[in-house]
Amino acid sequence: MTMGDPVTVKILDGTAFVTIDNPPVNALGHAVRVGLLAALDRLEAAPVVQEIVLLAEGRTFPAGAEIKEFGKKPEDPWLPEIFDWIEQCPKPVIALLHGTVLGGGLELAMAAHYRLADPETKLGLPEVALGILPGAGGTQRAPRLMGADAALDLMLSGAPIGVAEASRKGIIDGVVRGNLPSAGAAFAKSLRDRGAGPRPTRDVTQGFTDAAAYQTAVNARRAAMAGAPQDNIARIIDCVEAAPLLPFEAGMAFERDAFDELVASDQSKALRHAFFAERRAAKVPELATGRARAIHRVAVIGGGLMGAGIAVAHLDAGLEVKLLERDAASLQSALARIAQIYDRAAARGTLSREDRAARLGRVSGTLHYTDLADADLAIEAVVEDLAVKAQVFGRLDAVLMPGAIIASNTSYLDLDVLAAETQRPGDVIGLHFFSPAHVMTLLEVVVGRETGADAVATGFALAKRLGKTAVRAGVTDGFIGNRMLAAYRLAADYTVELGASPFEVDAAMRGYGFAMGPYQVLDMAGLDISWARRKRLAPTRAEGAHYVALGDRLCAAGRFGRKTGRGYYQYPEGSKTGQPDPEVLQMIAAEREAKGISPRSFAPAIIRRRCLAAMANEGMKLLDEGIALRPSDIDTVMIHGHGFPRHAGGPMMAADLTGLPRLHKDLRDLSSEDDALWSPHPMLGELIKNGWKFDRLNEA
Template identity: 40%
Template sequence: MAQYTRVSSGTVAVITLQNPPVNALSAAVRQGIVDTVQRALSDSNVKSVVICGKNGKFCGGADIKEFAGPMSGPELVPMIHAIEAGDKPVVAAIEGMAFGGGLELALGCHYRIAHSKARLGLPEVTLGLLPAAGGSQRLPRLIGVPAALELITTGRHVTAAEALKLGIVDQVVDENTLQVAVKFALSVAGKSVDGHRRLSTRPCPAPPDLDALIEGAMQRVHRSSRGAVAPIACIQAVTAAATLPYSEGMERERELMATLFNSDQARALQYCFFAQRTVGRWRMPSGAHWDTSKPVPVRKAAVIGLGTMGRGIAVALAQTGISVVAVETQQQLAEAKQTVTDMLERGAQRRGVAAPLDLVQYSPDLKAVADVDLVIEAVFEDMTLKEKLFQQLSAVCKPGTLLCTNTSGLDVDRLASRTSRPELVVGMHFFAPAHVMKLLEVVYGPRSCPSAVATAMHLGKRMGKVSVAVGNCPGFVGNRMLKPYLEQANFLLEEGATPELVDQVLEEFGMAMGVFRMSDLSGLDVGWRIRKQDGQTGPGVAPGQPMRVRQGRRYSPLADLICEQGWFGQKTGRGWYDYDGPGGRTARSDPRLHRFLEEYRAQHGLVTRSIDPQEVLERCFYTLINEGFRILEDGIAAGPEDIDAIYVFGYGWPRHRGGPMFYASMVGLAAVLERLEHYHQVHQDVPYLEPSSLLRRLVANGSPPIQKWKEIIKGLHSQL
């Protein structure tokens, strides 16, 4: 797994890592490195060494699959120490990537030469870990504490050019990296590698304001990590590099890694890593894979409707290099064009490239989409309007054009039935802002053909999205689960909670935003409009029943009532919170909202009680999780990984808690079941609190680990 050759008359040993696709540091690769390095150091003819990777990739880091079991083979730390301690110069020839343990291996070498297209980084923090093969100790000694803190606590990748500027690499080349490295190795053959070339012997350049720097870093990670412990451990490890001798710093690095390695957060983050891969290999809930179906090439696409979502979708397509026909009414076209242009120019400036303005054509005429390969409809969320549009698209577009809808929950099958090509209709549910958010729900119906789904999934991947294939039902996966979550939050307000309490509990758990702050940001009028379309608002109650009960099922009209007062959230300057006028961003407690809640409770005879934070978590999250189990029962999602990916990448669920279904497995399914049964007994007018049959079955089967759920789900489907 590490090939050994000699070049330049046998004076340069070349060690090539071989473990496709990214030359991960598996046990076999580590053993190969140990053996070949020892061979090179003991060969009197060899004067210098070059380490490279096969197929244009240096090393992607550790083999994460090995984390699940007992580690075997040589350890990384002594292996890298042996390279650094050797008396012959060792040059790392970095192509493709040097991530994690791969970069730590390069830091153990005495020189580093990188190809201009290579990327480098220490992303261990994203897996709930820290760089524990000397990375937290060597990197600060090489580039200084501030830069090392930023890279290690964020896991950010840097380009070769930035790596050169920071001082991580000694040289960046455009030509054959290995040839340059061999030539360089010849030039340093016989030179001493004592002193600065052995990073472990360098003093760490600690800044005079170290305490303030560390305190500032701690404050930043507390704000950004939402309860994740790995970034804090990373700061502690870098602090050790700045304040302790190298050997003691390494011991501190080892201790910190030991606390992280088997933690629940590390397990959750590594589960997220593999879940993202799993959803990319999309499949039907029955287990049959569709990913063998070939996608149709998409060279030209159309976006119908240039509101907020349509503009973002058009930008995302153009940034991918796809020609776009953007259609909007004549009255709105000029403004929409200017906004899309501005978005493309800002994005290009951030990435340091030219804005792809020439890829977007604008038209008020639907006939302009006649020759495109794929259409994404992004008009107003109104079924009648969308049905009419799909009838028109079916007549205008060439045969074979895929017709996609960006609906957040309307019936995709119903739209398909309005066309002459129902097999080519799928949902592409983007999340706002569409050119930024990572999630894409690809919605298939019973008539969707595999190639259509494959095309939408592949297009999402090209756009940098985490694409998840889901079945068609109201709300699909994400919004279907969100509905009971939102309802429970409103019920808690009726019973005595405040928006501030609910949001604080959810945000301390790690959610990107509490439910009421999120509603204010999205606009309360959006949900109100949908509820009115669905007939959920208005009187509609049986005589003698309180307003809050409809057809025997509890319903909270709180959100409807504040919308009736024109409080739509940030856009109007008031919603669940008060803001500094329309468009304000800073949420403040609103005494008028509190008085409104008190009057509402008095009007309906609701006795205010103290709400415990644990009840907030259980009522909101366990109902959401219970709906997730129902989605798995119904075959809308293929597995728990699909649900968890949707919530992590689309709904602000904290990665270090793995997603709602993984969180349920960590809490314990029996505990979730018991609390749902309790709340259903107390609130019998809330049907979705009744535990799902799948949850009951999993508990009856001993609450197996989440990786085993699919077997039980298959058994449940076979009985239906």
């Protein structure tokens, strides 16, 4: 075989080594499949070859199938055909595993007769996250090796397991250290010396030895997952149940039918979209020219809930943090808040005492800006007030060393105004964490008018180090996430004003897949936060603009949500679970009467259509204004920042799946309520005219 082939063969002392080399993760794409089948056919016919060893170059054994091929007509040879060949090969086939052996990679390994692994190997079947199931024999082979309980754990969680656990559960035959090819050669020779031949997984029955326990595990998982939002969960359980009941070939056909059904579903399309959207978000123009600066020491200004969470996020990533507060009492409280976060983690068993001590050992406090002079990055997390933040920026600019990045965690305010307070606007960036900052996975990297490419590159590199999903956003009130959230809440408010209750709106959106409805979220965050924003924006509101004042009325009555025991819901005795409050319904009725509105009822599906249409329309505005680079970035922000159901793909993907003509009709029908919110953006008509969807813009 020639240089550059994705599959190569080397024969040593009667053992053939078949090496996959398809960077970066050795995905089992078409070229690899062709190469594998050609190599295996040749080796089966070669008298000199007595054993076949499968291994991979680079950092990992195949980490899965080629996801981009899902949903397309499969090209021969396909994975089940190759795995069937391997399993039925008359010569022993040994898989040498290292790296992250996931999805189709683990299915390949399970089709082999023996499996050896490097001790650092991780193994998993993560297809559940893509709305599908292991479709190349995983649902049939894993139960034979592991039993129903362990196999379902692996497939339904999607989480990888280590070699020690894999060995206990029967996937791995041996752990090898050092040179993998040498270990493979030694194992092959030991098989030859012992006269041990092939061991087809289809003939393995160790996972079926206790039929009653097997079925009990299936029934328990089916009961536990009843009502799960993803259709593939039930189909995975069905396939595992079928494994001991059907002959192997029939079980494989059952699995294939389920896979084909799922891969064509809207849920799987949405989940695959979300997967690629997260990776696409990391591709921003500034990375072509910008170079990330090294970050070792971080200053956090403000130690409230957000500031403490930001500090913890950086401490978790191994960085040094210096926390600045305005007085000794506030600083003591801030440091105690950080310690409490780690105390809770230690109590849960997710953090060792040693790690807790190490992280707390990297944080210190100060009351003086001059103590921040050696920081590589300073992040302000003070009160959401432009004048206060501007003062902080000016003081940071005066003390930080040249090349240090100054960042704001503002949720709404104008980054360019803050940058103008400094002599280094090219080093100013927005790092908008979502609360709680050490838990939420989204980080909006906000790029100002004069932000330099190096600063943007630094923001994205930092996000990766913190384990965050970064999305680039331009400067506008609320950036991407909070602009979209504002449109969502406005649509909900209009729906309530016209006749729905807040509780019906919340139930409708939970039914769609949100963990909480918009009014539950408002109560949790505090109604006074959005009230302050409305008051700030009041001078810019157009005269005669449609305005729903219910939230203002609640705040004026001291109803700020959970923290006051009353908001849209009531929270008896500090309960976190809200109960519908008749007093709120009376306030809503009074608002309707004052505006002469006769209430009408709304079905849950109509509530959802109204909210989703408003979000998609706002998304088009963000794209048109250049605030978001692509529709999939908006989807990523909404999934990771505001709990949009992943299995629906985000508001822009949801519109694609529903159909843009229907979105246009919904917006046109609703525009009489409020032209500013509902009038279809011109982009929509252009897309429909060209027969495109939003996804077409992701390719640009």
